Amino acid sequence: MPKVLHQRARCIGCNLCFEIWPLRWRMSHIDGKCTLVNGTEKKGIWQVIISEDEVPYNQKVALACPLKIITIIK
Numbered sequence: 001m002p003k004v005l006h007q008r009a010r011c012i013g014c015n016l017c018f019e020i021w022p023l024r025w026r027m028s029h030i031d032g033k034c035t036l037v038n039g040t041e042k043k044g045i046w047q048v049i050i051s052e053d054e055v056p057y058n059q060k061v062a063l064a065c066p067l068k069i070i071t072i073i074k
């Protein structure tokens with residue numbers, strides 16, 4: 001199953017991921033960074049397994065992220 005990885009600590013809260021795919025990305029009101037919906041953290045990397053159908057949306061997000069801190073593993 002495909003996976004999304006997010007280096008959340010480096011996020012600058014630009015909002016792009018949320019604008020592109022709000023079903024998977026939310027902005028935190030606590031620290032202003034984005035949050036990977038249903039993600040779990042392991043050694044500083046947030047990750048979640050996604051369906052094949054969701055891959056293109058997250059690929060678009062990964063391309064748009066100015067810091068390139070989102071990776072899709074297929």
Ligand code: SF4
Nearest residue numbers: 011012014015017065
């Ligand atoms: S697009 Fe990148 S930098 Fe912008 S809020 Fe999302 S993860 Fe953070």
